[in-house]
Amino acid sequence: MSEISFNPFDPEFRKDPHPFYDRLRAEQPIHKTPLGFVVLTRYDDVVNTLRNNDFSRDIELNANLPETPTRKFKRENVRSKSILNLDPPDHTRLRRLVSKSFTPSAIERLRPRIQELVDASLANAKRTGKIELVEELAFPVPF
Structure with missing residues (x-):
């Protein structure tokens, strides 16, 4: 079995991360990366870590x-x-x-602006035949 090396910036990982996560969950569900952080792949581990005050x-x-x-x-x-x-x-x-x-009513008041931004982004994607999701959709939507 080969060593698992987590690099979220690797183009192969970004293209399809699911097989990697499946292997990590099976072989090393708590994985310390060469980049200096820990990847948790099981729900219970994530919940316990987030609720534990020993982790900052x-x-x-x-x-x-x-x-x-x-x-x-x-x-x-x-x-x-x-x-x-x-x-x-x-x-x-x-x-x-x-x-x-962040109450439901406050978020609901944002709906028209969010819809406007999404519609404009999708119209542009339809016109150009491409979309950069982060730059053209994910980043503008909260604003």
């Missing part, structure tokens, strides 16, 4: 980990202090501030 989302708290390009990028970018990368109590405080913007 704050990259600055993991200063003892080796520097990798991914860690350096996160550390040097504003996103390193995003609500997604914070632990309680900072995460909880910020979540309280923004939670009203």
Whole structure:
């Protein structure tokens, strides 16, 4: 059995990640990557990790980990202090501030703008015969 090497930037992986994930789940469901992060492939492992306060989302708290390009990028970018990368109590405080913007009624009010953006993106794709999903659809939709 050959060694499993996880690289989400590999074109072959990006073309079809499912066989890789199937193998990883069967052979190494908790996999430490050469890039310096851990991949969890089982639902229960993910849930337990997210609920366990021994694990931090704050990259600055993991200063003892080796520097990798991914860690350096996160550390040097504003996103390193995003609500997604914070632990309680900072995460909880910020979540309280923004939670009203994510109620079902607030999200429903966004529907017309989202529909407009999606329709324009799909019309452009139909006209040109191609679409760059992240750049032309996923990125604009939240705005």
